Amino acid sequence: MKIIEVKGLTYRVRNFEILKNITFSVEKGEFVGIIGPNGAGKTTLVKILVGEIKDYEGKVVIRGRIGYLPQTQEVQREFPMTVREFAAMGMYGRSKRIDWEKVRSTLIGVGISHKENDLIRNLSGGEFQRLSLARALLSEPDILVLDEPEAGVDEMGKAAFYELLNRLRKERNITVVMVSHDIGMVFRECTTVMCLNRTLHCHGPTETISPDDLKKIFTDFDIWIRGPRHYEIFHREGKN
Numbered sequence: 001m002k003i004i005e006v007k008g009l010t011y012r013v014r015n016f017e018i019l020k021n022i023t024f025s026v027e028k029g030e031f032v033g034i035i036g037p038n039g040a041g042k043t044t045l046v047k048i049l050v051g052e053i054k055d056y057e058g059k060v061v062i063r064g065r066i067g068y069l070p071q072t073q074e075v076q077r078e079f080p081m082t083v084r085e086f087a088a089m090g091m092y093g094r095s096k097r098i099d100w101e102k103v104r105s106t107l108i109g110v111g112i113s114h115k116e117n118d119l120i121r122n123l124s125g126g127e128f129q130r131l132s133l134a135r136a137l138l139s140e141p142d143i144l145v146l147d148e149p150e151a152g153v154d155e156m157g158k159a160a161f162y163e164l165l166n167r168l169r170k171e172r173n174i175t176v177v178m179v180s181h182d183i184g185m186v187f188r189e190c191t192t193v194m195c196l197n198r199t200l201h202c203h204g205p206t207e208t209i210s211p212d213d214l215k216k217i218f219t220d221f222d223i224w225i226r227g228p229r230h231y232e233i234f235h236r237e238g239k240n
């Protein structure tokens with residue numbers, strides 16, 4: 001089942017085309033990694049998918065509920081709120097009463113329950129990212145949309161987060177769409193890769209995207225700083 005369908009999507013601000021004639025679809029259960037250089041329009045595409053931007057041209061069909069993890073810097077963390085209260089916000093609008101047992105089990109599931117009474121401002125980047133995931137999961141999404149979830153998190157934290165995401169995706173049969181700057185991690189964890197630079201340059205199952213495809217939109221420098229090692233390992237040894 002096509003859970004996301006986008007046809008002829010163009011988005012202009014004044015006369016500048018940020019996204020140009022983009023067409024793709026996402027099957028239920030896919031793990032899609034959206035990659036592209038700075039300013040490629042990745043965040044704009046995400047904001048259209050989650051309904052924050054509406055004045056686009058073309059067709060966007062979403063067949064399910066979306067859970068959204070925006071870029072971390074967009075989230076106000078100074079508010080004096082505890083971890084469990086922040087997570088429970090994911091349930092607002094879904095039910096009148098907060099099911100604190102469910103909040104707790106979700107916090108356990110993402111590995112952050114030991115911090116449940118801490119203030120959100122005291123969490124590390126990786127801990128806050130897990131908490132944001134818990135909040136999104138509590139809204140019982142069919143589709144999780146994440147915008148650069150790895151920002152500000154160290155290598156170990158990133159790897160653990162992607163593994164967690166992949167496990168939850170399989171357990172709950174959730175479709176995941178994720179913008180990432182970590183090309184290596186995308187090639188390791190995602191089932192599908194989309195290379196975006198205003199238009200869609202390539203899109204398909206991870207194993208069909210070649211180094212030449214990447215060179216069409218990234219400079220050698222980009223590929224070097226964003227994880228060539230993983231990418232080369234992937235292409236040499238195949239995906240496990």
Ligand SMILES: Nc1ncnc2c1ncn2[C@@H]1O[C@H](COP(=O)(O)OP(=O)(O)OP(=O)(O)O)[C@@H](O)[C@H]1O
Pocket residue numbers: 013018036037038039040041042043044045
């Ligand atoms: N409201 C706006 N008005 C004018 N320009 C905009 C607006 N929103 C986005 N842009 C421009 O559109 C381009 C795409 O922005 P976007 O944030 O979607 O890129 P991105 O691929 O997410 O970039 P990055 O990887 O650097 O986060 C950028 O050049 C940006 O400056």
